[in-house]
Amino acid sequence: MPVINVYLTFDGNCEDAFNYYRDVFEVEFAMINRFKDMPPQNGTKLPEGDAEKIMHVSLPISDETVLMGCDVGGEWSNDFVQGNNFSISIEADSKKDADRYFDMLSIDGEVVMPMDTTFWGSYFGMLTDQFGINWMVSFDIENSK
Known part of the structure; x- marks a missing residue:
């Protein structure tokens, strides 16, 4: 895999x-x-x-x-564009860990979607951190039992 x-x-x-x-x-x-x-x-x-x-x-x-x-660095600096064409997805081991990751990553950033239970059975949120990186944080409630 x-x-x-x-x-x-x-x-x-x-x-x-x-x-x-x-x-x-x-x-x-x-x-x-x-x-x-x-x-x-x-x-x-x-x-x-x-x-x-x-x-x-x-x-x-x-x-x-x-x-x-x-x-x-060097000549490549001229072509740098801070992008938003990706997200990093984190599947947390617990709701507590999901909240901690989300809370820490959102410091000085922007919350796009606060952590909440979704229709697909996940505790989920999205944010852009202070460095312009997009994150999706989730905990699979349905399969945690």
Whole structure:
């Protein structure tokens, strides 16, 4: 069965976002590399402001899921557009966990749909966090018994 992981791209605030997500999920980074850690590339010089930006970070959320991300840097910065064309879906183990994830992720963000019981038997809510990332949080009430 395939494993699906989400890769997020940021314009200089990847470290802030991933420190925040680390606190939300109470896990530690598996890897964090900065652009300055990258070997020289065919004589090109790393732009001065990009050295401390995140080249790659990986945050294991569970045995099956890893949240990954990076900052754009150098010439790629010009093409960066903060997007809203995806959501990260979290299936919580309990209603309490669903509420905690939702409450923490919505800090300084925007609640799109508050947590509530839905017609499909899920406790569900949607939000956009302070970094512009869309989240769907759910707990399957029907199958929890």
